[in-house]
Amino acid sequence: MAITAAWVRSETRRRVRRIRLEVGDHIRRYRLDAGLTLTEIGAVTGIDRSYLARIEMGLASPSVDVLVGIGVALGADLSVRYFTGTGPRLVDRFQAPMVEAFIRELDPRWLVRLEVPVVKPARGVIDAAVIDRISPIAVATEFQSEFRRVEQQVRWNNEKADGLALRLAEEGGSASRATVSRLLVLRSTTATREIARRYHGTLATAYPARTADVVAALIGPSQAWPGAGIVWMRVENGSAVLLDGPPRGVRLGR
16 A cells, blocks of 8 residues: 555544553553552642543643653653554554454454454454344453453453444444454463463363363364353464463363
């Protein structure tokens, strides 16, 4: 596609809006994790409480100085960088092939919507909403090439699933009555496998379905969706492969 001034303006507006939503969502989550109010953050940063609220809602474009100040107050670092683009939110070299392989493996019964923004009960962007054309099921799907905070990932996935249910209900149509489930797609690495072993109980409670049953429902034409679960991918040389079960040494999902 040819790059024109009009396209650059349009794409810039779209990406700025997405970044506003993501940054605001991150600030809100870090603030709540720290047990702080907007007033308390404002008192130490000198930023007006109402402006902080607008930042969290994705309605403001704060300067780098403001964002750094908020980060200092929350004990968080701000990183600003460019990277080779492969899509609006596929921010690392592993996530893009994971999404591509996932879509390729899906049975035609599944409709995929990428980069779905939600605003209630929390603002954020769902990596993929996977909607069953046969049964009233929609799956809020997150792709992770690495695992940072287990409890935070579980909470975010829950909130995004709730947000997807509200969005579908507001949109109407056949999907408006769908039960929303959750799916976590993990890249199989030494680090992610170790976390799966270390936090087996937490993850098994949050994602109780057998991995093999989840995969069968995704790639098969009639297998019933088994509920919230985790599937794994192996990424090598820029290509991803969906595994039919948990990696060797991982009991989670067996």
